[in-house]
Amino acid sequence: MAETGLTYTVYDADHMTQAEIYGAVLTRLGGERPDIVALTADLAKSTKIGKFGEKYPERFFNVGIAEQNLFGVGAGLALAGFTPFISTFAVFTSLRAAEQVRTDICYQKLNCKIIATHSGVSFGQAGTTHHCTEDISVMRSFAGMTVIVPADGIETAKAVAACCDWEGPVYIRIGRGFEPRCYENDQYDFQIGKSIQMADGSDLTVIACGPSVQHAVEAAKVLKAEAGLSVRVLNMHTIKPIDKDAIISAVHDTRRIITAEDHSTIGGLGTSVAEVIAETGKSCLLRKLGIPDQFAIVGYPDDLYNHYKIDADGIIEAANAIMGTELEADEDWEDEF
Amino acid sequence: MPLSNEDIVKLKEKAWSIRRMIIQTTIWAGGGHVGGALSQTDILAALYFHYMKIDPKNPGLEDRDRLVLSKGHGGIGLAVVLAEAGYYKDELLKDFNHTGSSFGMHLDKLKVPGVDASTGSLGHGLSISVGLALGAKLKKASWRTYCILGDGECGEGSIWEAAMAAKHFNLDNLIGFLDRNMLCIDGETEKVMALEPLTDKWKSFGWNTISIDGHDFAQIGDAIEKAKAFTGGPTMIIARTVKGKGVEYMEGKAAWHYGGLDSGMAEKALASIDRAYGKA
Numbered sequence: 001m002a003e004t005g006l007t008y009t010v011y012d013a014d015h016m017t018q019a020e021i022y023g024a025v026l027t028r029l030g031g032e033r034p035d036i037v038a039l040t041a042d043l044a045k046s047t048k049i050g051k052f053g054e055k056y057p058e059r060f061f062n063v064g065i066a067e068q069n070l071f072g073v074g075a076g077l078a079l080a081g082f083t084p085f086i087s088t089f090a091v092f093t094s095l096r097a098a099e100q101v102r103t104d105i106c107y108q109k110l111n112c113k114i115i116a117t118h119s120g121v122s123f124g125q126a127g128t129t130h131h132c133t134e135d136i137s138v139m140r141s142f143a144g145m146t147v148i149v150p151a152d153g154i155e156t157a158k159a160v161a162a163c164c165d166w167e168g169p170v171y172i173r174i175g176r177g178f179e180p181r182c183y184e185n186d187q188y189d190f191q192i193g194k195s196i197q198m199a200d201g202s203d204l205t206v207i208a209c210g211p212s213v214q215h216a217v218e219a220a221k222v223l224k225a226e227a228g229l230s231v232r233v234l235n236m237h238t239i240k241p242i243d244k245d246a247i248i249s250a251v252h253d254t255r256r257i258i259t260a261e262d263h264s265t266i267g268g269l270g271t272s273v274a275e276v277i278a279e280t281g282k283s284c285l286l287r288k289l290g291i292p293d294q295f296a297i298v299g300y301p302d303d304l305y306n307h308y309k310i311d312a313d314g315i316i317e318a319a320n321a322i323m324g325t326e327l328e329a330d331e332d333w334e335d336e337f
Numbered sequence: 338m339p340l341s342n343e344d345i346v347k348l349k350e351k352a353w354s355i356r357r358m359i360i361q362t363t364i365w366a367g368g369g370h371v372g373g374a375l376s377q378t379d380i381l382a383a384l385y386f387h388y389m390k391i392d393p394k395n396p397g398l399e400d401r402d403r404l405v406l407s408k409g410h411g412g413i414g415l416a417v418v419l420a421e422a423g424y425y426k427d428e429l430l431k432d433f434n435h436t437g438s439s440f441g442m443h444l445d446k447l448k449v450p451g452v453d454a455s456t457g458s459l460g461h462g463l464s465i466s467v468g469l470a471l472g473a474k475l476k477k478a479s480w481r482t483y484c485i486l487g488d489g490e491c492g493e494g495s496i497w498e499a500a501m502a503a504k505h506f507n508l509d510n511l512i513g514f515l516d517r518n519m520l521c522i523d524g525e526t527e528k529v530m531a532l533e534p535l536t537d538k539w540k541s542f543g544w545n546t547i548s549i550d551g552h553d554f555a556q557i558g559d560a561i562e563k564a565k566a567f568t569g570g571p572t573m574i575i576a577r578t579v580k581g582k583g584v585e586y587m588e589g590k591a592a593w594h595y596g597g598l599d600s601g602m603a604e605k606a607l608a609s610i611d612r613a614y615g616k617a
C-alpha cells in the first residue's frame with residue numbers, strides 16, 4: 001500500500017508547483033510499485049510526468065502529440081495489468097480524448113490514473129484553446145470516474161498517493177503554476193470522497209475546490225472581521241463521489257451556500273452541489289461562482305480569478321449579497337404566478 | 338514567375354523586421370513561443386508579402402486567400418506579420434498576453450483582424466483548411482487556402498484524416514507548408530515519436546510534395562509557383578527549417594520552444610538577428 005503521510009513540507013509546497021510535486025510523488029511511488037507506468041503526449045516537461053521518466057525510462061512512454069492514442073495506449077497497458085498514470089493538459093484530456101477516456105477507460109473499468117494539468121483558466125494567457133472550464137462537467141458524467149480537484153500542492157501529493165489504491169479510473173485536475181498554499185502541513189486526513197472543513201460557521205457556507213479554497217478561507221476571515229459573519233468553508237476536493245453529508249449539514253445549519261471554482265458554472269462543483277441541495281427538498285439559497293457561460297478572456301490567472309469573481313473579493317461580494325437576500329416563504333410566491 | 342532579386346531583397350527586409358519584432362513582442366508579453374515563431378517566419382513573409390491575395394484594409398475581403406496557422410502556438414509570429422502587413426498598428430502588440438488583451442498566445446479570429454481561423458489546439462488546422470478549400474470549390478472561387486503545420490503536430494491522427502480527405506476531394510486549391518524544424522516540446526521529433534519517412538507519408542496519402550530549404554526565399558517562391566500550377570490534388574511543401582532561426586543561441590534548441598527574455602538576452606537576440614541580415 002502506498003504511504004500517504006508524505007514528506008511534503010511547507011518549503012516544498014512554497015517552492016514547487018502542483019505539477020512539480022506530482023512529478024516527485026509519482027517518481028517516489030514508482031519505486032514502491034513496479035505496476036506503475038507513465039504516459040504523456042509531448043508534455044513530459046510541462047506536466048512534470050517526465051520526472052518519472054528520468055528515473056524509470058523503461059516504464060515511461062511518450063507517444064508524441066497524439067492525445068487520443070495516448071489514452072487508448074493507457075487503456076491497453078491497464079488491460080495488460082499495469083497501473084497507468086497519464087498526463088497532458090486538461091483540455092486535451094477531457095475534450096480531445098474524451099471518448100477514449102469514456103469508452104476505452106471508464107467503460108472497461110480500467111485502473112487508469114489521469115492527472116491533468118493547466119486546468120481552468122490557470123494557463124490564462126494562452127486563451128481558450130488552452131483553457132479548460134469544462135473538464136469537471138465532462139469527467140463527472142462518465143460512469144465510474146472519480147473526480148478530484150486538490151486545493152494546493154500538499155493536497156496534490158495526498159491525492160496522487162491516495163488514487164493509487166483507489167479502484168478504477170481517477171481524474172485529478174491541477175493548475176499550471178504557483179497556486180496559493182492552503183495547508184500549513186500535511187498533518188490532516190485526506191480521504192477520497194470526504195470534504196474537509198477549513199473553518200466552521202453558522203451564517204453561510206462556502207464550498208470550494210482547487211485554488212478557490214484558499215480564496216474562500218481568506219474571504220471567511222475578512223467577513224468575520226468586517227461583517228461579523230460566521231462562515232463555514234468546505235474544501236470539496238472530491239467532486240465525485242461528492243460528500244453529500246457535508247452539503248446536507250451545510251443546508252441544515254446555514255441555509256445559504258456559495259460555491260466557488262475555476263470552472264464553468266455549468267456542470268462543475270456548483271452544479272454538483274445544487275443537485276444534492278435539490279434532492280434534500282429543503283429551501284436553501286445558492287450562488288454559483290465560476291466562469292459564466294462564455295469563453296474566458298485572456299490574462300494572468302490571478303487577474304482572471306478577480307475578473308470572474310472567484311477570488312476572495314468575489315466571494316466576499318457574493319457573501320454580502322446572499323446575506324441580504326431573504327429566503328422566501330412559499331406563500332410569497334403567489335403573486336409571481 | 339520566379340522571385341526577382343529585388344523581390345528577395347524586399348522579403349529579406351521584411352523577415353529581418355518580423356524577427357526583431359517577434360523578440361520585442363516576446364519581451365512585452367513576458368514570454369512567447371519564440372522558437373517556432375522564428376522557424377515559420379520566412380514562409381509567412383513570402384506568403385503575406387508576395388503571394389497571397391489580401392487586403393489588410395478589408396480583412397473580410399471575400400476573394401482573399403486564406404491562411405490557417407495550424408501550429409497555432411506560432412501566433413506571436415503571425416500577429417507580428419499581420420501588424421507588418423498593416424492589419425493593425427504594432428503598438429497593439431505591447432499588450433500581447435496581458436489581461437484583457439485581444440492578443441493571447443494563440444490568436445482568436447474574433448479578436449485579431451486578418452486571422453482566418455482560431456487555432457492553438459494542434460491537429461485541427463488541416464481539417465479546417467480542407468473545409469475552406471471545399472467551400473472555395475463549391476463557390477467556384479479562385480482563392481486558395483494555405484495551411485502551416487508543425488512537424489510534431491503531424492503526430493495527431495486528425496492530420497492524417499484531413500490528409501486523406503484533401504486528396505479524396507482533389508483539393509488543388511489547398512497548399513500546405515510543413516515547418517520541418519525537427520523539434521517538438523520534449524525534444525527531437527525523431528526521438529519523441531519518429532515521423533520519418535515523412536515526405537513518403539504525404540506522398541502515399543496522394544499529395545504532391547515539394548521539399549525545400551524553408552529559409553531560402555528563392556526556393557520558397559519556386560515551390561509556391563509549382564504548387565499553384567499543380568492540378569488534381571493538394572500540395573505539401575516540406576520546408577526544412579531551424580527552430581529559433583536568426584537567434585544563434587536559440588537555433589536548434591528545444592528549450593526555446595517557449596521562453597521569456599530578460600533585457601540582456603533580448604539585446605543578444607536582436608544583435609544576433611541584425612548580424613544575420615548584415616545590419617550590425
Ligand SMILES: Cc1ncc(C[n+]2csc(CCOP(=O)(O)OP(=O)(O)O)c2C)c(N)n1
Nearest residue numbers: 042373457458459487488489490520521522
Ligand atoms: C492538441 C495539442 N496537444 C498539445 C499541445 C501543446 N503543444 C503546444 S506546441 C507543442 C509542440 C509543437 O511542436 P511542433 O508541431 O513541431 O511545432 P514547432 O516545433 O514548430 O513549434 C505542443 C505539444 C497543443 N497545443 N495542442
